[in-house]
Amino acid sequence: MSAIIEIKNVSKEFRVLNRREGLKGSLKDLFSRDYKTVRAVDNISMTIQQGEIVGYLGPNGAGKSTTIKMMTGVLEPTSGEILVGGNVPYKNRTKNAQEIGVVFGQRSQLWWALPLVESFRILKDIYQIPDEKYESILKLYRSLVDIEPLLHKPVRQMSLGQRTLSDILAAFLHDPKTVFLDEPTIGLDVAMKSRIRTLIHALNKERNTTVILTTHDMGDVDALCRRIVIIDKGRMLYDNDIGHLKSFFGSYRTLKLRMDGGLKEQAKLVQKELPGFSVSADDEWISVLVDEEKAKIMDVLGKLQHSFNIRDMQLEEISTEDVIKKIYEEGVQ
Amino acid sequence: MKRKGLGFYAKIYCKILAQDLKSKMSYRADFIISTVGMICTNIAGFISFWILFRNFPSINGWSYYEMLFLYGFSLVSLTPVQCFFDNNWSLRQNVYTGDFIKYCFRPINTFFYYQSEVFDIKGLGQLAFGLGTLIYSWIKIGLGFTPLMLLKTVVFMITASLIMIAMQNAAAATCFWIQNSFYVLDLAFRFKDYAKYPITIFSPVFRFIFTFLMPIAFIAYYPSLVILRPDKVPVLSWLSPVIGIAFFWLSYKIWMHGAKNYSGTGS
Numbered sequence: 116m117s118a119i120i121e122i123k124n125v126s127k128e129f130r131v132l133n134r135r136e137g138l139k140g141s142l143k144d145l146f147s148r149d150y151k152t153v154r155a156v157d158n159i160s161m162t163i164q165q166g167e168i169v170g171y172l173g174p175n176g177a178g179k180s181t182t183i184k185m186m187t188g189v190l191e192p193t194s195g196e197i198l199v200g201g202n203v204p205y206k207n208r209t210k211n212a213q214e215i216g217v218v219f220g221q222r223s224q225l226w227w228a229l230p231l232v233e234s235f236r237i238l239k240d241i242y243q244i245p246d247e248k249y250e251s252i253l254k255l256y257r258s259l260v261d262i263e264p265l266l267h268k269p270v271r272q273m274s275l276g277q278r279t280l281s282d283i284l285a286a287f288l289h290d291p292k293t294v295f296l297d298e299p300t301i302g303l304d305v306a307m308k309s310r311i312r313t314l315i316h317a318l319n320k321e322r323n324t325t326v327i328l329t330t331h332d333m334g335d336v337d338a339l340c341r342r343i344v345i346i347d348k349g350r351m352l353y354d355n356d357i358g359h360l361k362s363f364f365g366s367y368r369t370l371k372l373r374m375d376g377g378l379k380e381q382a383k384l385v386q387k388e389l390p391g392f393s394v395s396a397d398d399e400w401i402s403v404l405v406d407e408e409k410a411k412i413m414d415v416l417g418k419l420q421h422s423f424n425i426r427d428m429q430l431e432e433i434s435t436e437d438v439i440k441k442i443y444e445e446g447v448q
Numbered sequence: 449m450k451r452k453g454l455g456f457y458a459k460i461y462c463k464i465l466a467q468d469l470k471s472k473m474s475y476r477a478d479f480i481i482s483t484v485g486m487i488c489t490n491i492a493g494f495i496s497f498w499i500l501f502r503n504f505p506s507i508n509g510w511s512y513y514e515m516l517f518l519y520g521f522s523l524v525s526l527t528p529v530q531c532f533f534d535n536n537w538s539l540r541q542n543v544y545t546g547d548f549i550k551y552c553f554r555p556i557n558t559f560f561y562y563q564s565e566v567f568d569i570k571g572l573g574q575l576a577f578g579l580g581t582l583i584y585s586w587i588k589i590g591l592g593f594t595p596l597m598l599l600k601t602v603v604f605m606i607t608a609s610l611i612m613i614a615m616q617n618a619a620a621a622t623c624f625w626i627q628n629s630f631y632v633l634d635l636a637f638r639f640k641d642y643a644k645y646p647i648t649i650f651s652p653v654f655r656f657i658f659t660f661l662m663p664i665a666f667i668a669y670y671p672s673l674v675i676l677r678p679d680k681v682p683v684l685s686w687l688s689p690v691i692g693i694a695f696f697w698l699s700y701k702i703w704m705h706g707a708k709n710y711s712g713t714g715s
Contacts, residue, residue, distance in 0.1 A: 189552045190711055212555040224550040226464075226565070228471035237467070240460050241556055269471065 119292055119325045120163040120186065125195030126349075127156040127181050155181040157349035158195070165292065166323040168315075170330065170340035170357070178349040179329050183295050186327070187217055200292045213242065216286030220298035223278050224285065225270045231281050232266040235288060242289035249288075256284055259317050260310070276307035283311065287318050293325040294318075300332055312338040333432060345442060352442050364433050364441060366408040370415060371400040373427040381423070388422060389415065400429070457560055464564050472569060479569070486573040490523070494581075508649045514676055515646075516585035522644040522668035523578025525608035530571035533613055535563055536620035540630055543623050548710060558707045559700060589676075597675060604671035607692035611666045612640060614692075617699035624706030636662070643667035659684065666691060 133149045135141070156178045163169055173179050184190040185197055188204030188211045197204055202211040217224070225234045239249050256262050262284070265277055273281065279299055286294050296315065300308045316339055319326050328339060336343060336357065343360060345353040353360065374381055382396035385403065392415075393404040405415055412430065419425065433441075472479055497519060501512045510518075539562070542548040551562050591597070619636035623629035639662055647655050647665040658665045670685040 184549075184711065187553060189549060208552070209555045212553055215553075217553045219550070222547055222550060224553065226467070229467050233467050237460065237463055240463060241554055 117165055118162050119165040119200055120161075120327075121196070121198045122159060122161050122182075122186075123196045125156060125159050125182075125185065125192045125197055126154060127178075127185060127190060128193045129153045129155055154349050156185070156192075156346075159346065159349075159351050160195075161344060161351070161354055163325060163327070165325055166319070167342060168319055168326040168328060168339050170328050170336040170343040171346075172330070172336070172343055173346040173352075177347045179346065180297070181349075182346070183297060183327070183329065187215060187295060188212065213289070214292050216289070216291040216294040218279075218282045218286045218294070218296045218299055220279065220296075220301040223270060223282055225278075225281060227271045228269055230267045230269050231262075231284075234270065234281075234285060235266075238285060238288050244289050248290065252288060252290065255321060259314055260284075276303050276310075279303065279307075279311060280314065283314060283318075287322065287324065290322060291324065293327065295327045295329075297329045298331065299328070300330065300335055308332070308334065309338075315339060366406055367433040367441075368405050368407060368412060369431040369433060370403040370405050370412060371429040371431060372403070372419070372423075372425055373400060375424050375426065385419065385423070388419065404433070452556065457557070460556070461560075461564050465567050468565075468567050469569065482570050483573050486570045487577070490574060490577045494519075508646060510646050511589075513585045513588040515644075516581055517589065517676060518646065518668045518672050519644045520578050520581030520583075520585060521605070521608070521672050522640075523574055524582060525605045525667055525671075526612055526640060526643075527571045527575040527578065528609040529612045529616055530574060531568050533563055533616055534568035534571075535566040536616050537633065538566070539620045540623040540633070543710065544627075548707075552707070552710070559703055562707075591675065600674055603689060604674055607689045608667045608671050610692035610696040611663055611688075612643075614695035614699035615639075615662065615664070617696075617703050621699070621703040621706045624710060639664050640667065643669070645669075663691065663695065 129152070130150045131153055132144060133151050135143055159178075159182065171179055171182070181190065185192050186199055186204055188208035191205040199211055200214045202214070204211045225231065226237065229237075235249075235253075238244075244252075260280065265273070265281055268277070270278060270281065283296070283299060286296075299315070300311055303311065312335060315326060315328075318324060319339075326339070328335060330336060341357055342355065343353065343357050344351065372385075378396045378398070378401055382394055382401045385401060386392070386394040389403065392410075395402050403415065405412055416425075416428070497515070501515065505512065507515065539548070542551075548562075551558050554561055586593075615636045616633070619633040620629070622632045626632075639658075642650075642658065643664040647658055647669045650658065655665075666684075666688045670682070670688050673681050673685045
C-alpha cells in the first residue's frame with residue numbers, strides 16, 4: 116500500500132465581515148473594514164492509503180466540505196500542505212481533476228437533458244478514456260447493477276436514487292485513484308441506500324479506488340468504512356479504526372419512549388427515576404441513552420414500567436451525532 | 449495524458465452541441481413557440497424602426513437603407529452571443545445556489561465547460577433575419593460586391609461579436625463578487641439596443657461612453673463604416689478587431705478570475 120493523500124498541518128481561514136444588526140447597521144457595513152478571521156479548518160493532518168474507504172464525519176459546519184474542497188483543488192489552504200496522488204490540488208487543478216471523482220449527494224453533475232449513456236460518452240471524451248478501458252468499465256457496471264434501464268433515460272426523468280446511482284457510476288468512469296462522496300445516501304429510501312452501499316463497496320474492491328465518504332448516516336459508515344476521521348469546529352477529534360470507536364460507544368443504545376402526559380414534564384420525572392442517565396425529550400419521544408455495559412435495557416424498561424404508563428417504545432443505535440457529541444464533550448482516551 | 453488543444457475542445461463542443469440539439473428537438477412545442485417569439489420580436493423591432501424613418505427620411509446624414517444596414521449588421525453580430533454564451537444568464541443562479549462548483553471538478557477549462565452546456569437555437573432565427581436585412585440594404589444602397597468587401601464584412605462581424613460577448617462575460621462575472629448582479633447583466637444587454645444607431649446622433653458624453661467605456665459603438669457603427677463609407681474610415685474602425693480581441697481576452701480573464709476564487713456554499 117502507498118499513500119495517496121497526504122495532508123500536513125492544513126488550516127483554512129476565511130475573512131468575514133463583522134455584520135451589525137438592523138438597517139442602520141447594514142448601512143454602516145457598506146463602508147466597514149471590520150473583518151474577523153474564522154478558522155474553518157484548524158491544523159489537520161492525515162495520511163490515506165490507496166484503496167482505503169475513510170468515513171469523514173462531523174456535525175454540520177465542522178469543516179468537512181472545506182477540507183474536501185481543498186483536496187479537490189477548489190480552495191487553496193491558508194497554510195499547510197496537501198498532496199493528492201502526488202499533485203498539489205490547488206496548483207494543478209486540471210491534472211488533479213483527471214485523477215479524482217466527486218459526487219455531491221444533492222447536486223447532479225450529469226447533463227440534465229441527456230440520457231445517461233450520452234453523458235458517459237461526453238465524459239469519455241473529456242477524460243480521454245481509451246475505448247477498451249471504457250468498455251471494460253461498462254462491463255463491470257453491468258455486472259454490478261442493472262444499468263440498462265438507466266442508460267437510455269434522461270437524467271431529469273430519474274428518481275433521486277437513480278440519479279445518485281448514475282452520479283456515482285459517472286464519478287468512477289475514468290477509473291480515478293480517489294473518489295470523494297459527499298453524503299451519497301442523503302434522502303434515499305432504505306433499499307436504495309443499501310444498493311448504493313453495495314455498489315461503492317464493490318467498486319472499491321474491484322478498482323482499488325480510495326473513497327473519502329462524508330455522511331451523517333451511521334449505516335453508511337457501518338457498511339463501508341473501517342477507518343473514520345471525525346472533525347468538529349475545524350479540529351480533528353478522532354482518526355482511527357471504527358472498531359476502536361465502537362469499543363467506546365458501541366455499547367450505547369438509545370431507548371425511545373412515548374407515554375401519557377406532557378413529554379417535557381415526564382422526561383424530568385424519568386430523569387429523577389434514572390439518575391446518571393442522559394435523558395432528553397423532543398416533540399415525539401423521550402430518549403434515554405443506555406450504556407449496556409452498565410445497565411441492561413430490559414432492567415431500565417422494567418424499572419420505568421413500574422412508575423410510568425409506557426404507550427410505545429423504540430430501540431436505536433447511538434447516532435453519529437451522539438457519537439460526535441460524546442466525543443466532543445468527553446474526548447477520546 | 450494528451451495535451452488538450454483546440455481540436456480536443458472542438459470535438460467535445462460538437463458532441464455536447466449535437467446531444468443538446470437532439471434533446472431540444474424532443475420539446476417540439478417549446479422549440480416552435482420560442483422560434484415564433486423570436487421572429488415576432490424582430491418584426492416588432494423592425495416596424496418601430498420603419499415608422500421612425502417614415503417621418504425622418506434621414507438621420508444625421510444617414511439614409512434609411514444605411515440605417516437598415518447598421519440594423520442588420522448588429523443583428524448578425526449579436527447572434528454568437530445569443531447562441532453560444534446564453535448560459536451567462538444562469539451564472540448568477542448557479543453561483544448563488546452553489547451549483548457552480550460542479551464546473552470546477554472537470555479536467556477541462558471551466559469557462560469552456562460552463563458555456564458549452566447551453567446552445568440557444570433561437571439565435572438562428574435572428575441570424576436569418578439579420579442576414580436578410582443586411583443583403584436587402586446592401587443591394588438597395590448599391591454597394592457593389594467584391595471578395596475583399598465580403599472578407600472585410602466577415603472580419604468586422606467577428607470583431608463586433610467578440611465585443612458583445614466580452615461585455616456579457618464581464619457583466620455576468622460580476623456575480624462572483626456581488627449579489628444582485630442581474631441588473632448589471634441586464635443593463636449591459638439593454639445597451640446593445642443603442643448599437644444599431646450611428647454614434648454621431650448621440651451627445652459627445654454618450655459618444656465617449658459608448659466608444660471607450662461600454663464599447664457598443666464597435667458592435668455595428670465603427671465596423672460598418674468600413675463598408676458604408678470606405679473613403680473616410682476613422683482610425684477607430686481599423687482598430688476595432690484589435691479592440692475586440694483585447695476586450696474578449698480581458699473579459700475571459702475576469703470571468704476565470706472570479707471562477708478561481710469561487711468557494712461555493714456549504715453543503
